[in-house]
Amino acid sequence: MTTEPTSNQAIRVANLRKRYGDVEALRGIDLSVEWGELYGFLGPNGAGKSTAIQILTTLILPTEGSAQVGGADVVRHPEMVRFRIGVALQDTGVDPLLTGRELLTIQGRLFGLRKQESRNRATELLNQFNLQEAADRRVKTYSGGMRRRLDLALALVHRPSILFLDEPTTGLDPVNRIALWDLLRQVNEETGTTIFMTTQYLEEADALCQRIAIMDRGKIVAEDTPTGLKRRLQRDVIELDPEHPEEAAHIAETLRTAGFDAVADKDLIRVFSANGAHSIGGVLQHLESKSVGIAGLRVTQPSLDDVFLQLTTASVNEG
Amino acid sequence: MTVVMNAIGPTYRRSFWRDLFVLTGRSIKVTWRLPFAVIPNLAISLFFLLVYQGGLSGISALPAFGGAHYLNFIVPVAVVSGAVGGAGGSGQALIRDLESRYFTKLRLTPASPTAFVLAPMIAGMLQLIVQTILILVVAAAMGLSVPTGFVGLLVVVLLAAGWGLAFAGYAVAIALRSGNSQTAQAATFVFFPLLFLSDTFVPLSLIGAAWLKVAARINPTTYVFGAMREVLMYGWKSRPILEGILAIVILSAITLGWAVFTARRTLRRK
Ligand SMILES: Nc1ncnc2c1ncn2[C@@H]1O[C@H](COP(=O)(O)OP(=O)(O)O)[C@@H](O)[C@H]1O
Ligand SMILES: [Mg+2]
Numbered sequence: 001m002t003t004e005p006t007s008n009q010a011i012r013v014a015n016l017r018k019r020y021g022d023v024e025a026l027r028g029i030d031l032s033v034e035w036g037e038l039y040g041f042l043g044p045n046g047a048g049k050s051t052a053i054q055i056l057t058t059l060i061l062p063t064e065g066s067a068q069v070g071g072a073d074v075v076r077h078p079e080m081v082r083f084r085i086g087v088a089l090q091d092t093g094v095d096p097l098l099t100g101r102e103l104l105t106i107q108g109r110l111f112g113l114r115k116q117e118s119r120n121r122a123t124e125l126l127n128q129f130n131l132q133e134a135a136d137r138r139v140k141t142y143s144g145g146m147r148r149r150l151d152l153a154l155a156l157v158h159r160p161s162i163l164f165l166d167e168p169t170t171g172l173d174p175v176n177r178i179a180l181w182d183l184l185r186q187v188n189e190e191t192g193t194t195i196f197m198t199t200q201y202l203e204e205a206d207a208l209c210q211r212i213a214i215m216d217r218g219k220i221v222a223e224d225t226p227t228g229l230k231r232r233l234q235r236d237v238i239e240l241d242p243e244h245p246e247e248a249a250h251i252a253e254t255l256r257t258a259g260f261d262a263v264a265d266k267d268l269i270r271v272f273s274a275n276g277a278h279s280i281g282g283v284l285q286h287l288e289s290k291s292v293g294i295a296g297l298r299v300t301q302p303s304l305d306d307v308f309l310q311l312t313t314a315s316v317n318e319g
Numbered sequence: 320m321t322v323v324m325n326a327i328g329p330t331y332r333r334s335f336w337r338d339l340f341v342l343t344g345r346s347i348k349v350t351w352r353l354p355f356a357v358i359p360n361l362a363i364s365l366f367f368l369l370v371y372q373g374g375l376s377g378i379s380a381l382p383a384f385g386g387a388h389y390l391n392f393i394v395p396v397a398v399v400s401g402a403v404g405g406a407g408g409s410g411q412a413l414i415r416d417l418e419s420r421y422f423t424k425l426r427l428t429p430a431s432p433t434a435f436v437l438a439p440m441i442a443g444m445l446q447l448i449v450q451t452i453l454i455l456v457v458a459a460a461m462g463l464s465v466p467t468g469f470v471g472l473l474v475v476v477l478l479a480a481g482w483g484l485a486f487a488g489y490a491v492a493i494a495l496r497s498g499n500s501q502t503a504q505a506a507t508f509v510f511f512p513l514l515f516l517s518d519t520f521v522p523l524s525l526i527g528a529a530w531l532k533v534a535a536r537i538n539p540t541t542y543v544f545g546a547m548r549e550v551l552m553y554g555w556k557s558r559p560i561l562e563g564i565l566a567i568v569i570l571s572a573i574t575l576g577w578a579v580f581t582a583r584r585t586l587r588r589k
Contacts, residue, residue, distance in 0.1 A: 057427060061588045078588075082429045083331055092427065093420035097352045098345070109341040110430040112331040138352075154424070 007071030236276030360404030410490025488574030
């Protein structure tokens, strides 16, 4: 199906750095991605996700460090890398005056398919990505969801073994986002395609990726499976539902003055503690003494949001 | 030019000509879908032909015209202005690709980068040739008769294509440099001095202002007009024809060299 792996790892990156004048967009990144893995690069705006993906897809050069993609060096053998990868980036687009079918056919031809092969492949992908009806319409008439599906189809024309996606669902509504997740899982499972994707959404990384690297200002601050990352935060969370939701902020404040690590999150209050079972008595006692009514209570594991916040604030403090 | 790249994959064949063919086909398709990028330019060319022929044709009785019709004199103006517009279109096409970022998508394919800069230029040249033929057909309908016959008209088309190529090189270089349509649009305004600081409407000998005479002598367009007018009005005298060809060759070498240089710089990874 895909090209024969010529390397033990799909992607290997060592000490990757990129400087734009005074801005250091990447400050030394190391990572490796196994064949067939769905790997997520998670980070806020400006973290360096796009810079990293542009280096890996041969669009820009690193200032320092090395990267191999599909066994080929991105600096020395960009053509080899290009043939092995499929790419849908924030920084790429399509000609809005062409139709989906035309774009797919051109893409196929440029990747060396013969005319008829290229046409057949276009039809196949249009069906797979549910674009049959729009196939012969100009792309400028496509909805956001259709554009993203076409982008994905374009990236897959030549059956690459590694797929790079830069924020593939940013700007999509929840329905289209979840539909795209299903497509990505399908591509990953059915063809064994390795996927390297970036995202700003924790739930997306959590739902899709087998491994996640959290990026913050040009550095990877953590890399693990979603469960591993959650486990890393050695804390429990006590979630309280106040009887009067509008009082949540005020209650969190009272708890903080009493020495608890509490935050109000919309209508509920979250109290972080090394051991939830031990602290719960103290929390309830305090609330009772202030005659605050509680409608519900849970002790839970931290969410990825918690991990993310903890990690990124920790690196703020570091420097 | 067909090399099998085994290191890449069993089926991939690198072929510059395939890439060029595919991308040129695409550029032509897009030109066809943007008729309003073509029609105004063609309209202006025909305007030159109809209005100046209508208004000034009487002056060809002057001895400076050597007995030829004014229509034969003004046809090159329509052709050259059409050629410049058609060639400018190739720069506009590249800018559309830069702005839509389809250009970046193309860069991520193994296709030859030369092909995706050259393709819009070839499409522009084809557009220009069709336009030139159309202008000549209209002129023929207006009664154009040429001493050098069909071959003479063919030479006019080739001169127009050569001139267009020189201008396309300039338009493409500006497009790649600026990457935005305003700048490129502004840059095509050199078209005006090129077209009008010349013996555009009357022979050089009838131009009164000394400065305009000097400008016309420096302006390479004058020599292209000269070559076209030679075959349209008189015959096969080699000197004006060679001067026209020389002007085209020199200018093309400069602008195409600049385009290649700019393309290399734009496409180099940073
Ligand atoms: N071409 C560029 N020139 C200068 N600075 C850049 C350029 N591209 C990105 N940056 C800077 O590098 C940092 C990382 O950007 P980017 O990789 O786009 O982050 P992300 O994709 O995670 O939002 C940002 O501070 C951004 O401003
Ligand atoms: Mg980005």
